[in-house]
Amino acid sequence: MYETPELPEHVNAPERHPLLDFTRVVLTVVAVFGAILLAAWWSASWLARQTPFAWEQKLVGDTILGPFEVASDDARGAALQTLADSLIKQMGLPPDMAITVHYSDSEVANAFATLGGHVVITQGLLDSVKSENGLAMVLAHEIA
Structure with missing residues (x-):
């Protein structure tokens, strides 16, 4: 008859x-x-x-603006874009780097830049800025 042999202590x-x-x-x-x-x-x-930059624009397009409430106020957007274009000429950005300025009717004083050369300026910021020079400084900061 077979029996299991006794294993030494601490074998495992x-x-x-x-x-x-x-x-x-x-x-x-x-x-x-x-x-x-x-x-x-x-x-x-x-x-x-x-x-x-062209790849960045192609990847994100306008979809990056989805979560932000961008208004379709063409007059304000066009005025902001004109100011930005005059700043861009002075900043020496590459010619293929297109910056698009968007207007938001949010009352929060804010301006921000996102991927693909999009800059958003809110109504709250426009209300709080005292001069066009002040707005130009904010835009130049966001573009840079």
Whole structure:
């Protein structure tokens, strides 16, 4: 009749404490994940500078303005675009870098630039700016 032989004590026990292995694995995972994040951060900033403006415009188009309430007030938008165009001539931007200024009837005083050369100016900002020179400074900041 066959009997299971007696196994020696600690046959399946590791030679060192299991928490040491666990700590080593966790630290390795954290280090690898951190290295991946750091590499992604560095490469993203490098890639952003290398991406041609035409690609950026083609990728985002006007869809980037979706979440923002852009009004269709053609008179204000045209006046803002005219001011921006005169600033762009002085700023020395590349000729293929088209900047489009949009008007928003939001009462929050704000101006911001988004991808693809879109700049949004709100009614709240227009109400709070005291002169055309002040508005030109805000526009120049957003274009830059």
